[in-house]
Amino acid sequence: MGRHSCCYKQKLRKGLWSPEEDEKLLTHITNHGHGCWSSVPKLAGLQRCGKSCRLRWINYLRPDLKRGAFSPEEENLIVELHAALGNRWSQIASRLPGRTDNEIKNLWNSSIKKKLKQRGIDPNTHKPISELESFSDKDKPTTSNNKISGNDHKSPSSSSATNQDFFIERPSEFSDYFGFQKLNFNSNLGLSVTTDTSLCSMIPPQFSSGNMVGSVFQTPVCVKPSISLPPDNNSSSPVSGGDHVKLAAPNWEFQTNNNTSNFFDNGGFSWSIPNSSTSSAQVKPNHNLEEIK
């Protein structure tokens, strides 16, 4: 089992492929397709096993392969997908056009893994290596601390406040960790999402509570909306495509969910606009990981 029967045959070459071999394989597959891999070496005139030919084609000769270094966007996507899919490299690769599972696996093992460790994140679990016990309850913001009124930051009487764009933005320290820079959603009423606890121990003090920076509310909470999408989110209205929340009401509030014991519980938190009669939420992640799963 396992090893192909052809591999036991003698005179089969192993190791690096020569340009001549590549040419033979490329010509054969271009003209005839690969068909049954075990017959490819014979038909192409190669002293290789079919398995080796298949690997060479998939990882190197395929015309749709993208060459060159991975972009930060690709790396972020890999981290995101790995968090959702684990070491299912072929599934991850299928979401990165032109990249092979082998290539992604190598990148993960040689580079990304290291970067995550340097940030104190366990690459297997995507959680802090020190885990959350270092983040004692007394250090966590209380519910009242988390309640942030828009009026504290913007004048409610200001006409700009009525339809001001707000969005949650992660601290820049994490900008190359997650695939989304900002939470994408379109809701003029409110939404519920789940907080990501994996970065709690990494939160810089200046982000221990929300800050308004210009019109941007910065929060240490790294939201993973894709994980917490409601199952019936298909019924949501179309997303406007922006990184912003349009606030239709003059007053707004950011507070923890009453059902959660504190800000960083997995239970979640919510945006809400007081006196709003509607509770529906519309969330649009960059990548619907639930769907992928």
Added chain:
DNA sequence: AAGCTGGCCAACCGCGAACGG
């Protein structure tokens, strides 16, 4: 200049799943 070390990456290995007679 030579030897050492670590990173990168192509390719191999082993296994389970799928297929087909």
Added chain:
DNA sequence: CCCGTTCGCGGTTGGCCAGCT
């Protein structure tokens, strides 16, 4: 259903190369 073969995947290895001592 069984069994041999093939496919596809993930883990691992080993060679090459650049940087360092």
